[in-house]
Amino acid sequence: MARILLIEDDAALSRGLVAALTAEGYSVDPAPDGASALMMASDEPYAIITLDIGLPDMSGFDVLKSLRARGCHAPVLILTARDEIDDRVRGLDLGADDYLLKPFEPREMAARIRALLRRPQVDPAPVIRVGKLEFDRSHHVARVDGRDLDLRRREWVVLERLLSRVGQVVSKDRLASEVFGYDEPVAPNAIEVYIARLRRKLEPDGPTIRTLRGLGYLMEEN
Numbered sequence: 001m002a003r004i005l006l007i008e009d010d011a012a013l014s015r016g017l018v019a020a021l022t023a024e025g026y027s028v029d030p031a032p033d034g035a036s037a038l039m040m041a042s043d044e045p046y047a048i049i050t051l052d053i054g055l056p057d058m059s060g061f062d063v064l065k066s067l068r069a070r071g072c073h074a075p076v077l078i079l080t081a082r083d084e085i086d087d088r089v090r091g092l093d094l095g096a097d098d099y100l101l102k103p104f105e106p107r108e109m110a111a112r113i114r115a116l117l118r119r120p121q122v123d124p125a126p127v128i129r130v131g132k133l134e135f136d137r138s139h140h141v142a143r144v145d146g147r148d149l150d151l152r153r154r155e156w157v158v159l160e161r162l163l164s165r166v167g168q169v170v171s172k173d174r175l176a177s178e179v180f181g182y183d184e185p186v187a188p189n190a191i192e193v194y195i196a197r198l199r200r201k202l203e204p205d206g207p208t209i210r211t212l213r214g215l216g217y218l219m220e221e222n
Contacts, residue, residue, distance in 0.1 A: 002026050002048065005040060006021070007060070008031075020106035020107075020109075021106070024110045033056050033057045038063060050077045051063060053082060060078065061091065075119065076098075130207045130219070131221040132145040135163055144205050159198055161179070166219050166221070168218070169216045172191045207219055208221075
C-alpha cells in the first residue's frame with residue numbers, strides 16, 4: 001500500500017481527498033502546514049507527496065525546496081489555484097514532478113498519482129560520467145572534456161533522462177511526458193528539436209544519441 005503525504009491547509013478539502021484516496025487503496029497522512037509536513041517527511045519515507053502552494057506558515061515552494069535539499073526524492077504533485085506559467089516553471093525547476101490546478105476532481109488526482117507511481121524511483125547519483133561527459137546534478141553543470149555546455153532548461157532535462165538510461169532505448173513519448181507538464185501543449189517535433197540541439201552541443205567528443213526509428217533514442221558512449 002503506497003503511503004501519501006497530503007499537504008493541504010483547507011480542512012474540508014483535505015478530509016475529502018483523504019477519503020477519496022483511502023478508497024483508492026492508499027494510506028494518507030494529512031499535514032495542514034509546511035512545518036508539520038517537513039517534520040512528517042523526515043520521519044516517514046513517503047511514496048508520493050501532494051503539495052498545496054498556498055500554505056498558512058510558508059510558501060509551498062519553500063517546502064519543496066527544503067524537501068529536495070534534504071534528499072527527499074519522492075514524486076511531488078503540486079496542487080494550486082495559480083495558473084501563471086512563471087509559478088509552474090518555478091515549481092518544476094525546484095523539483096516538482098507534476099501540477100494539478102484547482103478545482104479538480106479527486107479521480108483526476110488519483111490518476112495523476114498512479115502515473116507518478118509508475119515511474120521508476122531511484123536516488124539519482126549527483127554526478128554522471130559517460131565517456132568525456134560529466135553531468136553534475138548538484139551544481140547544475142555539464143561538461144564535455146572540460147568544456148562547459150550551455151544547456152537550456154528542457155535540454156538539461158532531456159539529457160538527464162537519457163543519461164539516467166545509458167544503453168537503453170527511451171521512447172519519444174516517454175521523454176515528452178517527463179519533459180513537459182501534463183497539460184502543456186507539445187509541438188509534434190519538440191523532442192526532435194531538443195535532441196538535435198544536444199547532438200550539436202555534445203559534438204565532437206561527447207556521447208552519441210542514436211535515433212532508432214519507431215522506437216526512440218539511445219545514448220551511447222563514444
